[in-house]
Amino acid sequence: MRIGLGFDVHRLVEGRRLVLGGVEIPSPVGLDGHSDADVILHAVMDAVLGALALGDIGHYFPNTDPRFKDADSIQLAEEVALAMRGQGYRIGNMDIMVMAEWPKIAPHVSKMQARIAGAFQCSERDVGIKATTMEQLGFVGRREGITAQAVVLLLPSHGRD
Ligand SMILES: Nc1ccn([C@@H]2O[C@H](COP(=O)(O)O)[C@@H](O)[C@H]2O)c(=O)n1
Numbered sequence: 001m002r003i004g005l006g007f008d009v010h011r012l013v014e015g016r017r018l019v020l021g022g023v024e025i026p027s028p029v030g031l032d033g034h035s036d037a038d039v040i041l042h043a044v045m046d047a048v049l050g051a052l053a054l055g056d057i058g059h060y061f062p063n064t065d066p067r068f069k070d071a072d073s074i075q076l077a078e079e080v081a082l083a084m085r086g087q088g089y090r091i092g093n094m095d096i097m098v099m100a101e102w103p104k105i106a107p108h109v110s111k112m113q114a115r116i117a118g119a120f121q122c123s124e125r126d127v128g129i130k131a132t133t134m135e136q137l138g139f140v141g142r143r144e145g146i147t148a149q150a151v152v153l154l155l156p157s158h159g160r161d
Pocket residue numbers: 099100101102103104105106107131132133134135
């Protein structure tokens with residue numbers, strides 16, 4: 001088995017869609033980035049790539065490449081999942097922590113689990129998603145951005161461990 005860690009942060013700005021965990025949340029502000037800036041999926045992808053020592057998402061999907069302008073991170077995650085399977089691994093489970101003063105993540109968790117599980121071809125029960133505010137402290141507390149962390153355990157596709 002192998003373990004990986006991922007982290008991402010994006011700035012909240014006006015005039016962008018808010019996409020988190022593959023779910024679009026109606027909002028007057030969204031996350032800024034070259035892609036759709038989905039911090040949750042970016043953290044998960046980095047965790048999976050990290051577990052396999054394959055580098056990071058910037059290596060696979062450079063933010064200078066026009067192909068990834070406003071990219072749907074679910075599609076990028078499907079590519080990472082393909083690389084993971086190519087290395088002979090599958091998701092054991094993952095645990096995600098979102099730091100956001102707003103919006104409330106809890107009402108969207110089941111839909112996010114379904115989207116992430118679909119991209120990585122695993123069970124929704126193997127996708128843990130939790131959220132906390134930052135108690136109005138720092139840039140997250142001032143609603144200037146959202147961050148996410150992910151830990152992923154990978155298991156060999158064949159065999160017990
Ligand atoms: N963006 C968020 C933040 C928090 N939650 C849920 O609220 C609970 C309490 O949050 P505190 O920051 O006050 O500890 C937290 O445990 C989450 O269940 C959320 O859904 N979305």
